[in-house]
Amino acid sequence: MSTRPIAVEVDGVTKRFRLRHTHSLKESLVWTVQGRERHNEFTALDDINLTVPQGQTMALLGRNGSGKSTLLKLMAGVMAPDEGRVRLRGRVAGLLEVGAGLHPDLTGRENVFLNASILGMTEADIRARYDDIVDFADIGPFLDTQVRFYSSGMFLRLAFAVAVHTEPDVFLVDEILAVGDEPFRRRCLERIERLSAEGRTLVVVSHDLPLVERLCNRGVVLQQGSVIHDGDVSEAVAHLKAPA
Amino acid sequence: MTVLQPEAALTVQGWGGGLLEVVRRRFLLSLLVRKELRVRYRASVLGLGWSYVKPAVQFLVYLVGMGLILQQRAIGNYPVYLFGGLVVVTTFSEAVGNASRSVVANADLVKKIYLPRELFPVASICVAVVHLAPQVVVLLAGSLLSGWRPDPVGMAALVAGLALVLLLALGLGLLLGAVNVLFRDVENVVDLVLMVLIWVSPVLYPWQRVAAVFGEGSIWLAIYQLNPLTVAVELVHRGTWASGTNAGATPPGLAGQTVAAFGMTVVLIAVGQLVFRRLSGRFAQEL
Numbered sequence: 001m002s003t004r005p006i007a008v009e010v011d012g013v014t015k016r017f018r019l020r021h022t023h024s025l026k027e028s029l030v031w032t033v034q035g036r037e038r039h040n041e042f043t044a045l046d047d048i049n050l051t052v053p054q055g056q057t058m059a060l061l062g063r064n065g066s067g068k069s070t071l072l073k074l075m076a077g078v079m080a081p082d083e084g085r086v087r088l089r090g091r092v093a094g095l096l097e098v099g100a101g102l103h104p105d106l107t108g109r110e111n112v113f114l115n116a117s118i119l120g121m122t123e124a125d126i127r128a129r130y131d132d133i134v135d136f137a138d139i140g141p142f143l144d145t146q147v148r149f150y151s152s153g154m155f156l157r158l159a160f161a162v163a164v165h166t167e168p169d170v171f172l173v174d175e176i177l178a179v180g181d182e183p184f185r186r187r188c189l190e191r192i193e194r195l196s197a198e199g200r201t202l203v204v205v206s207h208d209l210p211l212v213e214r215l216c217n218r219g220v221v222l223q224q225g226s227v228i229h230d231g232d233v234s235e236a237v238a239h240l241k242a243p244a
Numbered sequence: 245m246t247v248l249q250p251e252a253a254l255t256v257q258g259w260g261g262g263l264l265e266v267v268r269r270r271f272l273l274s275l276l277v278r279k280e281l282r283v284r285y286r287a288s289v290l291g292l293g294w295s296y297v298k299p300a301v302q303f304l305v306y307l308v309g310m311g312l313i314l315q316q317r318a319i320g321n322y323p324v325y326l327f328g329g330l331v332v333v334t335t336f337s338e339a340v341g342n343a344s345r346s347v348v349a350n351a352d353l354v355k356k357i358y359l360p361r362e363l364f365p366v367a368s369i370c371v372a373v374v375h376l377a378p379q380v381v382v383l384l385a386g387s388l389l390s391g392w393r394p395d396p397v398g399m400a401a402l403v404a405g406l407a408l409v410l411l412l413a414l415g416l417g418l419l420l421g422a423v424n425v426l427f428r429d430v431e432n433v434v435d436l437v438l439m440v441l442i443w444v445s446p447v448l449y450p451w452q453r454v455a456a457v458f459g460e461g462s463i464w465l466a467i468y469q470l471n472p473l474t475v476a477v478e479l480v481h482r483g484t485w486a487s488g489t490n491a492g493a494t495p496p497g498l499a500g501q502t503v504a505a506f507g508m509t510v511v512l513i514a515v516g517q518l519v520f521r522r523l524s525g526r527f528a529q530e531l
Binding site for chain 1: 529
């Protein structure tokens with residue numbers, strides 16, 4: 001496709017979850033006596049191979065439970081695969097849930113530092129970007145208020161502002177653009193498009209097909225843990241819209 | 245605006261350098277410690293002041309109970325003796341108790357963002373250090389008032405004793421924090437053990453009492469004295485308790501026991517790190 005270096009390499013990755021039904025000793029005993037299975041396995045991802053060249057914007061699509069969020073978590077390093085390996089190049093920022101790194105008892109200001117630092121920025125970087133982050137979040141007078149008192153919109157703006165300013169080499173986003181008011185959403189999209197134009201790699205999980213078509217150029221459709229379509233995003237969307 | 249260098253290597257995310265990674269991300273560690281303290285004392289008027297009140301009350305209870313009622317006053321400068329041991333045991337209890345819970349308590353972060361997970365137990369140890377500092381100041385002030393004068397060997401013993409407790413807590417904290425994710429029973433077991441802890445080290449009574457029960461040179465006494473926590477308590481006694489320089493007050497062979505205790509602690513940290521690393525890949529799905 002191109003000679004650009006690989007940013008994300010998913011190599012023969014399988015992920016199984018063990019669904020444990022019992023935890024306590026008493027339950028285990030009772031279940032064993034009754035001859036019931038104490039756990040069963042569920043294959044969330046089955047031998048996935050993908051490479052994402054640097055600068056590509058890729059969408060992971062599929063129905064609920066198809067394994068796309070699990071794949072994103074593996075890329076982010078939150079979980080480890082059972083087989084195969086996932087490798088990435090450069091700094092990775094995973095936004096697997098809005099405001100995952102925000103702590104309700106800290107003020108907005110403290111949260112900016114904590115969250116940016118979790119996402120891999122150095123102290124000097126954070127100080128340099130601090131004003132930009134605050135401007136983008138647009139929460140003005142609430143900066144020194146505990147985040148628990150924020151409205152959900154403010155909470156979201158703060159979280160997103162920090163994430164987009166970490167300027168990662170690989171940006172992993174899970175379904176976070178589905179929220180926020182229209183003007184903010186537009187600013188977020190512009191920001192993401194700018195990151196992408198700068199040559200950063202983007203992997204998005206979303207059910208919002210029009211948004212995906214606008215942001216991404218490659219679409220990968222997952223079904224029950226396997227890739228069933230990999231190609232141009234509009235084909236992927238068409239594939240998904242087609243009656244099953 | 246640093247766009248990626250093409251020569252940067254492909255790396256596996258989430259397979260960091262363990263404790264070394266924590267050292268590299270000191271700034272994040274300091275923020276986590278600050279967060280921990282903030283959360284602990286949220287909406288509290290006294291705030292960090294509670295870290296003085298709790299040891300003070302515990303100290304008074306034992307001072308009255310053991311010193312006055314059970315007549316442990318036979319130990320010279322009993323208040324200093326008692327407080328020195330209490331500082332060690334309470335710091336250890338707090339550090340190990342919180343480190344064991346640290347990964348589970350930060351489940352929200354563990355499940356959604358990658359950061360070196362060792363940061364959580366290490367942050368718990370750092371919080372314990374923040375609480376330890378004022379107690380050491382009080383201990384030194386009390387010692388001075390009771391006629392103790394610092395000596396180089398004593399100072400070295402004090403520093404070694406405190407370092408030993410913290411390292412020991414780090415090793416156990418890594419181990420238990422990781423296992424606790426799979427079996428929450430660990431926190432309950434830890435609470436149970438911490439309850440007993442004050443009696444298995446010479447905090448309330450002198451080591452000679454244990455020697456009298458087991459007999460000098462018995463294997464049980466040797467085991468008792470090899471307990472790294474016992475070593476730490478005796479080191480702090482040697483460092484701050486005026487009578488510690490008297491003949492017989494410090495157990496013979498403390499130097500050798502100190503070396504052994506540090507050896508055990510290093511092994512414990514290595515094991516803790518190994519187990520933590522092995523299990524950390526499963527944290528996100530087990531929480």
